[in-house]
Amino acid sequence: MNGAIAVVGIGADGWDGLPERSRRALRTAEVLVGGPRQLDLLPPAECPGERIAWPSPLRPAVPGLLAAHEGRAVAVLASGDPMFHGIGRTLAETIGAERLHVLPHPSSVSYACARLGWPLEDVETVTLVGRPLASLAAALHDRRRLLVLSADGATPAEVAGLLRAKGYGETRMRVLEQLGSRDERIVEATAATWPERPGDPLNIVALDCVRSPDVPRLGAAPGLPDEAYEHDGQLTKRYVRAATLAALAPAPGELLWDVGGGSGSIGIEWMRTHRTCRAIAVEKAPERAARIDRNAAALGVPALRVVTGPAPEALAGLPAPDAVFIGGGLTAPGLLDACWQALPVGGRLVANTVTLESEALLADRYRRLGGELVRLAVAQAVPVGGFTGWRQAMPVTQWSVTKGSEA
Template structure:
């Protein structure tokens, strides 16, 4: 009987070793042993330079850009004992995530070091659980704007020595000039230092690129209050009139029910307000705004950057054609174009089981479309109206906005279930527009 071929040997797990500014002297025995025993040492030039001669493995510096190179570099040294160096805690905004995506948890042995955030909180005596962390490493500084709230404490992970000045300028631009900044450099190392000032008066030159910025947020008098909940003031947006008004917008987001990590299609983006406030709910929320008017598409991008969600993806094109090839959404909002042939069908077909759809209109023609879809699929059909107090001569009276019809529904394999009631946007001709 022919014996079965032996299973191929299981490659040794890759050791991922966190190292701080204190270098070799700050490493525990387990981390030192992994580095001494490695045949291949992969890391940044600065990190590799912290290792002593007894770490005799072949030293390989990460190329730039780093992320796309990870699979190929690991494959090139498959079968060798590999140790990867990481700054601080590899699983906190570090290389550990990329390595896990390539090798899986079983292919790694992670040996963490205290992160720069842990060091910073220790120096400042800030409770870590009450401190929000925003990374600007490889990300636009505009994302910091969503975290600016009076009295909040932030730790900003810097991209380089110039980041503190960029942060100070952003704080001034958004009305948070009185905020205190502390730049903490080389945390845990012999050259540890700190610099303090306010965003309004920040004039310190760039110093060490290895720094963390601590921000105590203070809003300047007269700066508009932008809360964390949906329903920002209308004047927070640049728009041409195609704007979902704040009361309608807040109710619309309630019906869409964003959750961390979910993706929204905002079809007929207009000013982008629904997609922007979807993304402001949680840093991991994602959105794609589809807008046929190129001028409005550019405006959406500006609004997203100013309100702290520059990662909003804007597709400049008409629907339904512009929806082709987009990633599967968790929810779809249709703010215009319900009478465009095939639009509602395309959005419905794109939704997975459990996905939500919310559509708003003020026209009788589109209301008829929603009524038919409600008859076929269930859900919840509501009419909403908002009135504002306005002067009437020497008195005050109510001015009624156009009533809005909204259909909200959850798609299920066994039918549909009712969604939450919400407000709607005015539909303009076609499918473009952030409707009122």
């Protein structure tokens, strides 16, 4: 790996915890790059190289900083495993994985599972480093074990506050501080009794989730209860929503355009299917766009992007989607064509309507482009005098199609 940038993982135990191979890379480095805390862990006599702390913001500075030291032996310090929520990913994405020689150290997650006796493969990890607190909400399920990567010493109290607000106050919390060092310790309480004072900034939070029986259950599959959403009636209802997500068929890493976002339910539940799924909701009404933001945060996907404006004009300049859902505005001139043209080969389009005018439009596209045209009808049991009868909701016509190479 001559000429490669060494990316060296280091733990809270510092120099003493490093294997000889990592020490050798740091001893021979002419330039040592890292956060101030990591750089301070290196003994100057052993590591005489020039020390440079990462600037902020970090990502835009990476290419220029490394280019300035081209031809010199460079070592980058990282906390724990550089490729697990660490600087290794940023480096690989900005300068190329082929330029890196990664020397990992056990991650805080590995240490935490070792201390707790939790099988690593059964534990979900959520990072709050540079991410909003609300992103934890999507991972909350009764009896689920979670590890939360903290941003600082205030994170555990913030996590406890979110758990209380979501009806998970009886969740057992253990905060593991300074893992691997001589100062390692574990602090334990429930979310309901967690103290508000900040702790050690180097910590990870372990959660044994317990949901209050009176809190509505939000499952992992599409079709959340309608009551989970704030809405003004502009909401794709639960059973139609489940069928719509099935037709859209989200896969990890894919991007959805939710056109005519309404309350944001389709985009939100698309993103909840996998942590790497992305969505852009396009909504022309500002008050509804603000509501989508609130719903996304409440349901654990605050990264959902909301574009306020009428379609198709608001679609200009958006990144190409893997799938498009049209829940409103089908008769807007050029909307269907703009969505279809934006899709790559293999992309999916799903459109729902309850009006005859839009239904005729979908029937015409079905005739020309194929796909599936279905009518979804849902009836609910309601009291009728002293008996029970069915109340029929408005039927929904749905067209779904996958774009072929001949389109």
